[in-house]
Amino acid sequence: MASPEARNxxxxxxxxxxxxxxxxxxxTREILHGIDLEVRAGEIMVIMGGSGSGKSTLLRHMLGLERATSGAIRLLGEDVCQMDARALAALSQRIGVAFQGGALFSSMTVGENVMLPLREHTELDADTMEIMMRIKLEIVNLAGYEHLMPSELSGGMIKRAAFARATIMDPVVLFCDEPSAGLDPVVSRALDQLILDLRDALGMTIVVVTHELESAFAIADRITVLDQGHILLVGTVDEVRGSDDERVQGLLNRRFEEPDLDPEAYLARLTGSGEGPRA
Amino acid sequence: MGFAVSLVTDSVYWLVMGKRRGQRVRPAPVAAEMMEIGVRAIPIVTLLSATIGVMLAIQGIYQLRRFGAESQVVLGVAFGMTREFAPLITGILVAGRSGSALAARLGTMTINQEVDALRVMGIQPVRFLVVPSLLAMLVMLPALVVWADLVSLAAAGLYVSAELGITLESYFQQTLALLGPGDVGHGLAKSAIFAVLVTVVGIVDGSSVEGGAEGVGRVTTRAVVHGITAIVLVDMLFALVTTRV
Structure with missing residues (x-):
């Protein structure tokens, strides 16, 4: 029997x-400076970089949420930069997106959120949609939570529900924006495993944008390292780790943290006292 | 301004073409919006319109008594409420209540990337978010104005009958004899324009949000100020135009 990657x-x-x-x-500020990148079928491509590196901007362009000044993005064979809203809407049914904060609709239950793409784009009957929703919730380990509102879920559960919604239409490509951001290490590892399972079980191509090194190294087939709108390196985990590019090593050693803060200024900012800088 | 116009034209487009494009406007969200904008506003509309009706009657009788023309207060209340005060006060109330809620909801959804989520799911945000609110507003604001007309005239009638010693039946007979369909229609036409204004202002301000919770607060306040200002200005222009043709 062929592997999911081979089938894909x-x-x-x-x-x-x-x-x-x-x-x-x-x-007038140039954010991305002539990016060239290829994501292969069935791989997990991690786009990694510090704050302001342009990784989220690149993701938004791939999704057609923003228009580029020049260049092209071919997603599933179609040029996203040249598509009108109607064509983008059609293409969007073949992709899934798990946003950083989950982006679940607060007025809907978890189940309604997960079923929304099915309700909007298919003529399936309610029972079938419900079965599909339960299957996806089972996959992300949220079975039994379909009646809860998003406000009743923890941060990790919201992200898992977002994965369930993003995969409900069985997309060919799944985009994940900072899946581990703001989560404790245990929940973060569980989400990394979920991404691997989704790729292995459903044969998806997955693009992950993150600044979390541990997550990136745990899940990536290949990593794109971005810095200030330029690609520094595209390679496997070992290639990135072993890179002798000073800028890559500099980014890895800084572990993509924010620039150093003056502790006193930071305290002043937290307490609202003094004249500490406001980030 | 251009965004506001495109919102209205897009809304009409999705209302008419939605089904053909596989994105029909669903009745459930429209009904939910109608409940929120209309039904839940009934108590406050009742209280305010009754108060204003009585206030108009008090002031009318007080001023007209100087000329010995107290009985003409019926005329003032009937025209004043149906043509001016009922649509104006209801419009302002809905702008403060539902226009602000619309701006806050859209602002929060924008910040939480929910609007982006709709786009990447291939769901048109105008069809999904704007059209149900606009439809509900177009139905419920005129309906609330009719209710405000009835309540304010009844409340004023109670005061006038007690103050001038005329029967309530006589008061209503005079009112009905004085009012024509054009007077009620004048108020209803204005309320339909207010409905579009409140919705568009709420959506435009809400979607212009920047920053976090602070930004949502700012756009919500802005939506109330813009909504009420637009209503009062349009009300004056409408009165100016319709009384000269």
Whole structure:
């Protein structure tokens, strides 16, 4: 029996996402400086970088949420940069996105959130949708939580529910924005395992944007290291670890933390006293 | 301004073409919005319209007594409430109550990436978020104005009948004889314009949110101020135009 990766490779072209010479500006400031990147079918590609490196901007462009100044992004063979809203809506049914904060709709239960894409895009009957919703919740280990509101879930549970919603349409590509951000190490490891399981069980291509080194090294087939809108390196975990590029090593050693803060200024900011800088 | 116009045109487009494009407007969210905007506003609309009706009657009788024309207060209350005060006070109330809620909800959804989530799920945010609110507002604001007309006229009638010693039946007969469909229609037409204004202002301000909770607070306040200002200005222009044609 063929592996999920092999099955996926037969179904999809070798490159699921191709980014070519992508340049983008916010106002007059250039944010991405000619990005070239290829994501292969069935792989987990981690896009890694510190704050302001452009990784979230790159993700938003891949999703068609923002328009580039120049360049092209081919997602599942279609140029996202040239698509109108209607074509993007059609393409979006073949992708799934798990946002950083989950982005669950607070007025809906967990189950309704997960079923929303099915309700909007399919003619399935309510029972079938409910069965599919329960299966996805089971996969993310949230079985029995479908009647709760998002406000009743913990941070880790919200992210898992977001994964269930993102995969309800069995997407070809799954995008995850900072899946481990703000979670304790145990929950973070569980989410890493969930991403691996989703790839292995469903044969998805997965793109993960993160600044968490441990997560990136745990799940990545390949890693793209971004710094100030430039790609420093694309390679396997070992290639990134063993890179002799000073900038890559500098980023790894700083572990993508924020710039050093003056402790007194930080305390002043927290307590609201003095004239500490406001970040 | 351009965004506001495109919101209205997009809303009409999705209302008409939604089903053909596989994204029909569902009745359940419209009904939920109607409940929130209309039904839950009934107590406060009742209280305010009754108070204003009585207030108008008190002031009318007080001023008209100087000319010995107290009985003309019926005329003042009937025209004043149906053409002006009922739509105005209801519009302001809905702007403060539902326009602000709309801005706060959209602002929060924008910050929490829920609007982005809709887009990447292939769900048009205008169809999903704006159209139900706009439809509900277009139905419920005029309905609330009709209710405010009835309540305010009844409350004023109770005061007038007690103060001038005329029967309530006589008061209502005079009121019905004075009021034409055009007078009620004048108020209803204004309320439909207010409905569009309140919705569009709420959506435009809500989607312009920046920052976190502080930003949501700012756009919510802005939506109330903009909504009420727009209602009062349009009310004056509407009165100016319709009394000259």
């Amino acid at each position: 490779a037969q179904r999809e072209p070798a490159a699921v996402i191709e980014v070519s010479d992508l340049v983008t500006h916010y106002g």
